[in-house]
Amino acid sequence: MNTNPWYNIAVNISSRSIKLKARYKYRIYPSHVQITKLNQLFGCCRYVWNQSRFTL
Numbered sequence: 166m167n168t169n170p171w172y173n174i175a176v177n178i179s180s181r182s183i184k185l186k187a188r189y190k191y192r193i194y195p196s197h198v199q200i201t202k203l204n205q206l207f208g209c210c211r212y213v214w215n216q217s218r219f220t221l
Contacts, residue, residue, distance in 0.1 A: 195203060
């Protein structure tokens with residue numbers, strides 16, 4: 166039995182098929198009106214998230 170912790174990880178990885186997911190980065194350049202709307206949207210999302218976390 167191998168006591169190396171990386172050995173167990175390598176065995177688990179090699180015994181399963183590995184699926185790679187492609188990731189993309191996007192950069193947007195919103196106008197001032199769009200920035201205001203995005204700030205309102207994210208503020209509402211943050212409020213709903215915080216309220217839902219504490220009501221469980």
